[in-house]
Every structure is written in structure tokens, then in C-alpha cells.
Amino acid sequence: MKFGILGSGSWGTALAKILTDNGQSIYWWNRSEAAIQQFKLRSHNTQYLPSAKFDISQLSLTTNAVEVIENSDVVVVAIPAAYATGALQHLPPEIFSDKKIVSAIKGILPEDNLLLNDYLKENFSVPIEDYFAVLGPCHAEEVASEKLSYLTFTGVDEIATSSIAHHFKTPYLNTVLNKDIYGVQYAAVLKNIYAVAAGMAHGLDYGDNFLSVLIANSADEMAGFLRTAGIINAEVGYIDHNTASSQAHNNYAASVYLGDLLVTCYSLHSRNRAFGNMIGKGYSVRAAQLEMSMVAEGYYASKCMNFINDKIGAQMPIATAVYNILWNNFSAREGFSEIEKSLI
Numbered sequence: 001m002k003f004g005i006l007g008s009g010s011w012g013t014a015l016a017k018i019l020t021d022n023g024q025s026i027y028w029w030n031r032s033e034a035a036i037q038q039f040k041l042r043s044h045n046t047q048y049l050p051s052a053k054f055d056i057s058q059l060s061l062t063t064n065a066v067e068v069i070e071n072s073d074v075v076v077v078a079i080p081a082a083y084a085t086g087a088l089q090h091l092p093p094e095i096f097s098d099k100k101i102v103s104a105i106k107g108i109l110p111e112d113n114l115l116l117n118d119y120l121k122e123n124f125s126v127p128i129e130d131y132f133a134v135l136g137p138c139h140a141e142e143v144a145s146e147k148l149s150y151l152t153f154t155g156v157d158e159i160a161t162s163s164i165a166h167h168f169k170t171p172y173l174n175t176v177l178n179k180d181i182y183g184v185q186y187a188a189v190l191k192n193i194y195a196v197a198a199g200m201a202h203g204l205d206y207g208d209n210f211l212s213v214l215i216a217n218s219a220d221e222m223a224g225f226l227r228t229a230g231i232i233n234a235e236v237g238y239i240d241h242n243t244a245s246s247q248a249h250n251n252y253a254a255s256v257y258l259g260d261l262l263v264t265c266y267s268l269h270s271r272n273r274a275f276g277n278m279i280g281k282g283y284s285v286r287a288a289q290l291e292m293s294m295v296a297e298g299y300y301a302s303k304c305m306n307f308i309n310d311k312i313g314a315q316m317p318i319a320t321a322v323y324n325i326l327w328n329n330f331s332a333r334e335g336f337s338e339i340e341k342s343l344i
Contacts, residue, residue, distance in 0.1 A: 001073050001074055001163070001164075001167060002025075002026075002027075002071065002072050002073045002074070003019055003024055003026045003027075003072055003073070003074050003075075003076060003167065004026060004027040004028070004029070004068040004069060004071060004072030004074070004075050004076065005019075005026060005027070005028045005029065005068070005075075005076045005078055006029045006065055006068060006069075006075065006076065006077050006078060006079055006087065007029065007076075007077065007078030007079040007080075007087075007104070008028065008029070008030040008031075008035065008045060008048070008078075009048050009078065009079075009080065009294065009295075010048040010049050010140040010141070010294065011078050011104055011106075011140050012028075012048075012076075012078030012079075012104065013045045013048045013049045013052060013140065013144075014049060014052070014138075014140035014143040014144060015076055015078060015104060015134070015168075016028055016054070016059075017049075017052045017054070017143060017144060018143065018168050018170060018173055019167060019168065020054060020055065020058045020059070021170055022167060022168070022169075022170060024058070024167060025057075025058045025059070025060070026058065026059060026060070026072075027060045027062065027067065027068040027071045027072055028059055028060065028061050028062070028068065029062060029063070029064070029065045029068045030061060030062075030063060031063060031087070032063070033063050035047065036061045036062070036063065039054075039056075039059075039061060040056055040061065043055075043056055047293075048140075048294075049140060049141065049144040051144050051145065052144040065087065065088075065091060066091065066092070066095060069091070069095050069096065069099065070095075072099065073099065073100060074099070074100040074101075074102060074164060075096070075099050075100070075101050075102070076102045076104055076134075077101060077102070077103050077104060077105060077116060078104040078105070079105065080105070080107065080295040080297065081105050081106070081107025081108055081109055081110065081116075081297060081300060081301075082107070082110055082295055082297075082300050083295075084105060084109050084116065084119075085109050085111045085112070085119070088119075088123075089123070091124070093123070093124055093125070094124075094125075095124065096120065096124045096126050096130075097125075099126075099130065100130050100132065100160065100164065101116075101117075101120060101126055101130060101131050101132065102132045102133065102134055102153075102164060103115075103116045103117065103131070103132070103133040103134070103185070104133075104134050106135065106136075106188040106189065106192060106297055107188075107189055107192065107297040107300060107301050107304075108189055108300070108301060108304040108305070108308075110300045110303065110304055113304045113307050113308060115182070115185050115186075116131075116133075116185075117131045117133075117181065117185075128156055128181065129156055129157050129160075130157075131155065131181070132153060132154060132155035132160070132161055132164055133153070133154045133155070133181060133184060133185055134151055134152070134153050134154075134168070135151070135152050135154070135184050135185075135187075135188050135256050135260065136149075136150075136151065136152070136188075136255075136256070136259075136260045136263065136264075137149070137150070137255055137256075137259045137260040137262070137263040137264070138150065138151050138173075139263065139267060139269040139270075140269075141269045142269070143172075143173065146171075146172040147172065148172055148173070148174070149172065149173050149174070150173070150174045150175070150176055150255050150259075151165075151168060151173060151174075151175050151176070152175075152176045152177075152178050152184060152254075152255065152256035153165040153168070153175055153176070153177055153178065154177075154178040154179060154180060154181050154184050154185075154256075155179070155181065156179060156181065158177070158179065161177055161178075161179075162177060165177060176254075176255065176256070178256060180231070182229075182231045183226050183231040183257075184256050184257070186225065186226060186229070186231060187222060187226065187256065187257045187260065187261070188256075188260060189297075189301045189304070189305060190218075190221075190222045190225065190261075190301070190305065190319065191218075191222070191260050191261040191264045191265070192264060192272045192296075192297045192298035192301050193272075193298045193301050193302050193305060193318075193319050193322050193323075194214075194215065194218035194221075194222070194261060194264075194265060194298075194318060194319070194322075195261075195264040195265045195270050195272035195273045195276065195298055196272045196273070196275055196276035196279070196296065196298035196299070196302070196322050196326070197214060197218065197265075197276060197318055197321070197322050197339070198211060198214060198215060198218075198265035198266070198273055198276060199270075199272065199273035199274060199275060199276025199277035199278075199279070199280060200276040200277070200279050200280035200322070200325070200332050200335075200336065201214055201276075201280065201336065202273070202276075202277050202280060203276065203277040203278065203279060203280020203281040203282075203332065204280040204281075204332055204333060204336060206336075211265075213343050214318070214339070214343065215261070215262065215265050215266075217318060217342070217343050217344065218261065218265070218318055219257075219258055219261055221314075221315070221316055221317070221318050221319065222257070222261065223257075224314050224315060224316075225309065225312070225314040225316060228312055228313065228314040229312050229314070271292060271294050271295070271296050271297075272296050272297065272298040274292065274296070275288050275289075275292060275296035275298065275299065276296075276298070276322075278291060279325065279326070279332055280332045282332075285299070285326055298322070299326055302319065302322045302323040302326050302327065303323060303326075303327050305319055305323075306319070306320065306323040306327075317338065317339060317341075317342035318339055318342070321335040321336065321338050321339045322335070324338075
């Protein structure tokens, strides 16, 4: 099984490290030829996760995405959601034929308000059976330092999902299997919005007591959206360790749902939390974006999910307040006065 990666940010770099640590040689797309030359010279990504060293002989680095896809059986898409359409839209429509696609995108493509699998189906005729997603909780920085982490791989084809996940299992990374393609992707989108809220709360000088209530209510709001959307029907607190295909049935307390929400809201590695913290301290959206060197997916996600939820109709006061703060010129203090009224 030959792997290719589209995207050379921190998450793409972390996934490349995992694969090469397992002895895989990979094709890897980077939009910058200058960055590629620096990579070859120094054996690491000078801009993202510079502590992660690579054996250059395992890497075929190129600015040609078609070359990566044509030479791969499995294509990992690790481009930030805000830029994914721009990177993919000029590719030949048949380019993904007979390829397995693994989404490492933790967001919605904002131009069309679509998850990557729906975008690929509409524009490249990629069937859901050939689509998989890899999700956390798993900060790229901790992967680079080889701290034990868990990745969830989801796909409707259990055998293929298991085979792909096997290539990512290392002594510092365990893999979990899951069949809830839409649920885990929407959960990953929503947790970024709630992490922005958690950062805002910190910037506004709320304490730990309030933050714990905010995150607990965010978890309930996420579960409510998933239930209302009819995506999954999971029992909270129920785990069946006797299933043949995975460690447990999907449930809202599992790592890919609640675990990813917690780490994104609390961790100092979280770019969404950092972005929200600046907004809470009074930065404008533009100033906060300029201050950060990486994309805060929660900013775009808040607008996309507001659009999507207009059709679904779930009760989402926290996500709605974040949307109003980021997109409708509500002050953080004004938005949180509304959040306070909704918390239980």
C-alpha cells in the first residue's frame, strides 16, 4: 500500500512522521518549492514541527499534486479546510479513480459548506466506500515528541479501514476503528468552535469553574446536534468491548467525540483556543488571524455550521454566540452574556 500526502502543515507533517516511522516511503505535496528545498537541506519541515526529523530517502517531495495522487494507493488530504477547494478544484475529474482517500481535514469546506466526502463525491465521483477520515484527539506537537496518542479511523468498509489504520500504528500511537463517517467529522468541526469559545472565556477572565460548565454544555450541545441531524444513535456510557471490528461502539464519551473536545478546549497546543483567547482579550478577528501562523478552523467552521444548522434546527446557543461574535460584530462580552443564560 503506497501513501501520498497532500498538505505540509503541522498535521500533515505529523502524519508523515507516523508513516515514515513505520518504514513507509511516501509522496508528499508542498505548494512551495522553496520549502521543499529547505526540507531536503535540513531533513525537517522548517516551518511546522521542526523537531520531527525525517530520512529524506523515504520522501518524494513535489509541488505537483497530480504526481502525488498518481503514485499513491491511499491519498491523505491534510490541507486546512479553508484552502482545500483551491488546492483540489483544478485537478482532473478522474484523478481519484480507484484511490482510497483519507481525510485529515478537521473542518468544512467553506465555499460550499460541505464535508470533504460530499465535495469529492460531487466533483470527483468518489464513492463513500473509498473515503475514510482520521481524527483525534491528537495534537501534532505531541506526535512529533512521540507522546502516546490515539487516532480514530472511520470508514464504511471495515476491512479497508483496518488495513489503513494498521499503517499508522506505532509504539507511541494507538488506532481505534469507527464507522460513523458523518458523526465524527461533524464532531471534529464542532469541537473547534467550542474550543474558540473556551479561549474566549479565558480571555474574558472567566475561571475554571465556569469553563468546566461551558465545556460540559458544549459536549451536550454537540450530542444534541448529532442526534437532531440523525447522524448516529449512540448510548452515552455504553461500551461493548466484545465487538469484532473495534474496541467499542460509537458513544459520545469516546475519544473521538468527547476526548477531542476536551483536549482542544484545554490544551495550550490548541490554535482554536489561542485564537479565541485573543478575541476575548479584545483583538479583532483580523488582528488575531495575523498574530497566528496557522489556521484556526473554528473561525470558518462557526459560519458553516450556522448555515447547516439553519436546515437542521438543533438548539446550539454556544455555537450561535461564537458565530455572532466572529461574524456579526457582537463583542465577546455581549456574546457570553447570552451564553451564560443558556448554561445548565
